[in-house]
Amino acid sequence: MTGRLYCPYCYELFAERAIEFRCTGRLGTGGRRCDTAAKRCRGPPGGSGAALPPVFALDGRSASAVCPQCRSETTTRVCPACHRQLPVHFGKVRSRLIALVGAKESGKTVFMTVLVHELMHQAGERLNASISGADDATRHDFAEKYEHPLYRGSRLLGTTNPAGRTDRAPLVFRFTTERRRLRGSAPQHTLLSFFDTAGEDLRSRQSVEENVRYLAAADGVVLLLDPLQMRGARGLASAARLPSPGTVDDDPASVLENITDLILAKGGRRATERIAKPLAIVFTKMDALTHDLKETSPLRRPAPEPAYFDDEDSLEVHTEIQRLLSRWEGSRIDQIVRMHYRDHRYFGVSALGETPTADNRVSPRGVRPYRVTDPFVWILSRFGAVRTG
Numbered sequence: 001m002t003g004r005l006y007c008p009y010c011y012e013l014f015a016e017r018a019i020e021f022r023c024t025g026r027l028g029t030g031g032r033r034c035d036t037a038a039k040r041c042r043g044p045p046g047g048s049g050a051a052l053p054p055v056f057a058l059d060g061r062s063a064s065a066v067c068p069q070c071r072s073e074t075t076t077r078v079c080p081a082c083h084r085q086l087p088v089h090f091g092k093v094r095s096r097l098i099a100l101v102g103a104k105e106s107g108k109t110v111f112m113t114v115l116v117h118e119l120m121h122q123a124g125e126r127l128n129a130s131i132s133g134a135d136d137a138t139r140h141d142f143a144e145k146y147e148h149p150l151y152r153g154s155r156l157l158g159t160t161n162p163a164g165r166t167d168r169a170p171l172v173f174r175f176t177t178e179r180r181r182l183r184g185s186a187p188q189h190t191l192l193s194f195f196d197t198a199g200e201d202l203r204s205r206q207s208v209e210e211n212v213r214y215l216a217a218a219d220g221v222v223l224l225l226d227p228l229q230m231r232g233a234r235g236l237a238s239a240a241r242l243p244s245p246g247t248v249d250d251d252p253a254s255v256l257e258n259i260t261d262l263i264l265a266k267g268g269r270r271a272t273e274r275i276a277k278p279l280a281i282v283f284t285k286m287d288a289l290t291h292d293l294k295e296t297s298p299l300r301r302p303a304p305e306p307a308y309f310d311d312e313d314s315l316e317v318h319t320e321i322q323r324l325l326s327r328w329e330g331s332r333i334d335q336i337v338r339m340h341y342r343d344h345r346y347f348g349v350s351a352l353g354e355t356p357t358a359d360n361r362v363s364p365r366g367v368r369p370y371r372v373t374d375p376f377v378w379i380l381s382r383f384g385a386v387r388t389g
């Protein structure tokens with residue numbers, strides 16, 4: 001693979017040959033050792049802050065390079081913009097960035113945690129795929145900050161800090177499926193980068209620039225919308241615990257408009273052209289609204305669990321959400337989507353499967369997700385990483 005690449009951590013665009021290297025800091029052949037205190041040694045923002053050996057530029061298309069100062073060989077390739085260590089095979093394997101966005105408290109953090117957990121367990125097995133953190137920070141942070149509190153502590157995580165205030169690095173995973181070949185099969189890797197945005201990010205002007213970059217780099221967008229913030233749905237909800245009513249900015253139609261503006265801001269396309277990136281519009285917390293659905297609704301039946309993307313089932317859900325949108329006073333959403341996106345689909349999910357307790361903890365019955373992997377599998381099918389059936 002050649003051409004232009006996006007850093008999965010900072011979303012800067014660069015050519016493969018611009019990838020830089022970080023010296024190992026070990027004693028080189030000439031008996032010299034690189035000083036960790038030298039210029040350009042600092043680690044990436046969000047890192048441990050410890051001094052690191054220097055970074056140098058040589059043709060980034062090779063897997064290794066010899067440090068011009070100490071002559072030791074290194075295989076550590078780093079992003080030329082943020083100096084974070086790039087995943088193994090970066091530039092050689094397909095890298096897909098999936099942007100996960102949504103208003104404050106729409107359920108992004110819980111959704112991402114449950115999605116990755118599912119892909120590591122049942123869903124991964126079903127799709128004959130495996131997923132793992134692509135770097136040490138992701139492996140550590142996902143387990144410590146996301147998975148354990150939710151699954152072991154039954155705690156729903158607090159509001160995510162807006163970007164900029166603290167350095168939140170995106171979580172980068174390697175998703176591997178088997179691709180059948182004429183003879184046998186070969187693994188197919190896809191790098192996935194999730195940037196857990198804070199709802200506020202979409203409002204504050206400082207972080208708009210960061211979000212524009214993020215959305216411009218994304219190959220697919222998962223937009224989470226909270227139906228409980230919609231006037232027509234709120235009254236129907238069974239939940240004892242309703243999210244505090246948001247401002248106009250949190251209204252799902254306004255969120256969709258904002259996101260669309262951000263994508264259009266850097267698209268470089270003519271005003272009449274529609275956005276080509278697949279957009280999954282995901283209604284979260286569906287557990288609170290299930291009781292209001294028809295007996296025959298596709299959102300009431302157990303989710304089919306085939307080893308491929310089930311297009312027929314997905315289209316039924318899509319049509320059902322379209323119907324619900326008018327019931328929820330959200331027809332404007334459908335108008336915006338049709339006007340601006342060439343490839344979009346609606347989804348209804350519940351990451352928890354049940355309303356949290358009054359003190360906002362996971363129900364004693366545990367996390368029982370419903371259809372959380374559907375939007376992701378749809379986007380992967382659009383990338384050709386999962387088969388459609």
Ligand SMILES: Nc1nc2c(ncn2[C@@H]2O[C@H](COP(=O)(O)OP(=O)(O)OP(=O)(O)O)[C@@H](O)[C@H]2O)c(=O)[nH]1
Pocket residue numbers: 102103104105106107108109110111156157158159160161197198199200239284285286287288349350351352353354355356360
């Ligand atoms: N009923 C129900 N409530 C949910 C579900 N997922 C999340 N919630 C509720 O929504 C709240 C917010 O979820 P988060 O995942 O933290 O939302 P967020 O979008 O990351 O929020 P910010 O980081 O503040 O932008 C949780 O504390 C839960 O109360 C779900 O599947 N069902």
Ligand SMILES: [Mg+2]
Pocket residue numbers: 108109110158159160196197198199
């Ligand atoms: Mg969050």
Ligand SMILES: [Zn+2]
Pocket residue numbers: 023024025033034067068069070071072
């Ligand atoms: Zn060196």
Ligand SMILES: [Zn+2]
Pocket residue numbers: 007008009010011012079080081082083084
């Ligand atoms: Zn970078």
